[in-house]
Amino acid sequence: MAVRANPRLIDELELYGAEDVQKCYHCGNCSAVCPFSREPFLFPRKSMRYLQMGLEERLAGTLEPWLCYYCGECSEQCPREAEPGETMMSIRRWLTAQYDVTGLSKLFYRSWRAELAAVLLVALLTGAGFLLFGLKYGGGSLGVYAGPGAFLPASSVHVFDWILGGTLAALLAANCARMWWLTTGRDRRVRVPLLDYVTRAFLVPLHFVTQKRYRECESKRPWAVHFALVASYLTMLVLIMLFLESLHAAPANRLAHAFGYLATAGLLGTTLYALRGRWRRATPLHRHSHETDWVFLVLLVYVAATGILQHALYRWFGLDTAANVVYIAHLMGAVPMLAVEVPFSKWSHLAYRPLAMYFADLHERALARAASPAGAQSVPAAA
Template identity: 25%
Template sequence: MQRLNPDPQFVRELQGVGGDALTKCYQCATCSVACPISPSSQPYPRKEMIWAQWGLKDKLMSDVDVWLCHNCGTCSDLCPRGARPGDLLAAIRNMTYRSLVGPSVFAKWMSSPKYLPMLAVIPAILFLVIWGIMAGVNGTLFPLTEDGHVVYGLIFPGDYTIDPIFILVTIYVLVAFYTGVTRLLKRFKPEGEVIYVGGKKPSVIRCLWDTIVGEIVTHKKFADCGEDKAPRKIGHLAIFYAFIALAIVTSIVAWGHWLPVFLGWGGIEIHGIHTPMPQAFPVKVLANFGAILGLVGLTVLTANRVAKDPKKTESNYYDWYLLGVIWAIFLTGIACELLRLANFKYLAYPTYFVHLVAVFMLIGYLPWSKLGHLVYRTAALTYARYLGRKVM
């Protein structure tokens, strides 16, 4: 007989991060029946609603099904009591983000809007110090080139400030994700029947490949959640591919700058890529395309979230923090380009400063933000596929 260890404090914490309506659930199972992607054996989210009401923290934190849910909201739309089971699963994921990696203070700061200034002040101070040092070198806070143009490298040189900072931050985030994914997979315990196609256990690499190509890249499960969820899928895909485009641009620019430097140390001289780039340059065209695509996705997702019925589903701070930071990145990024082209130095440099702060807040706090689910969900979906956990 399995011994249960209810945790009343966990229930209160769960209610505080989006699962506040769970006490309304009276176990009618409408949510599990309505979910179009829930496994036929031990379906969710009914069992998660039971465990949450009982305060079974260990059960919920080791439940892979929490990550299989794509939060389409169908279960919450059809719930006769307004218990919002979809919000509950999102709340469990939010709590999981906070517990996987340290330092714990970042997890705490990500949990409430009152800590937002703390998250912003770290990169703000860092970049203000750099700006101040470079102002001393240039003799002004708002320098121009000899031919009178705004160049952001005059106040934030990529060679020895921006590039090293974000390289170190990225390495830290990758280590944090490795630690978090490892801990997450160790927690998981299979629920329901395990069936392997053809009776043979697949390889982890094959499962990871099928998950990325079959689900992540196409967002197929978003379509499976119902035709009326199409705007949500379009919004997610637009932002997803916008970030891919901008990541490609960043990688090309970095390699185009640093590769000639490294080769130059070996006596090999080649021409590199330098910023700012001409508007017709292919890399610049891709960057502008990514920016426009990102704005489209943000507009769709924001409109979709604002239009939600609060009685059926409720947006929480994790949702709005992520949307707000991404909005700040894209708006300031586009504004930086326009202000640079217009040579409005008194607006261009402060805008670029805000842009750097927003980018740091997205990347630096990624393991504790909702965007971290892109990594954790991929790991969970791969694990479920490896186990043979089947959907309807």
């Protein structure tokens, strides 16, 4: 089969943040220092090669970028200063855009103005929507935060959360299906038996919750920070999706609140730490920041801060009106953050990374089976 080359592939990747790809002279230093680079997934050099040769289809089918955690060792030791680590990061952004079925991701990554406009638009719609809802169907008065007559009754918000969650999950699932097709489904070299899909499926939740591969990096700190962030976020997600009403209940549910404080502290601590790192450009990971990285972090900090603020205003100071205003402001941050980031931008990696580990495992098994004579039972023996 003929291989098509796209001579403008590097130019395209530059819109996603890639730099210096042409400097690479393929010494293989980066692949060899990388703690994750193992057969059959050798990187980052091979990805640099695909880029230099313009092998767009191959690049769209690689899982390698999702197996990279950007510890930066490759970039530190690169004799050409070709920044292989940053290239892998840019390919992840590019892949996110490839997987996205709507095409919005391409727009957001290539133009920060478009992403910002989308965030603002969703924010305004959210604010207006909740305000109208509160006035018309809710309590009608901003002076009541919780209980009977609440401006935004927890039960209604709860329903809204499930609708939003379901929509985003559906979008993300469509993207994941496309990811499967690009990386595994259409790849004729890997024939994955159905049974493997079932028996290895546990890898997805395992990697999702533990991010255990990240721990294999030489420094454990980035993993610890990331794990704390994810744990906090998941805690918050569970609280909001399942226990939103008990959070709003009049006699304080101490257990739910304790978890809430912990999660907020975790979210604020880790995101501020990440912001500081990017600001100071301390590590190779933080040396280059795409506009989307800033949007994501700033939104997270904003949402966590307004979340705890509306809680404090109501619970500690009894300021119902202020609490309601901040609550709407909070939703105006949270909704666009989720709507833009989860299916179309940086946050989608919450699905792609664990899936990539899962697919990589399937690939490895399929290739091993094809290579070993015992596994080739279906093929008639030559002798």
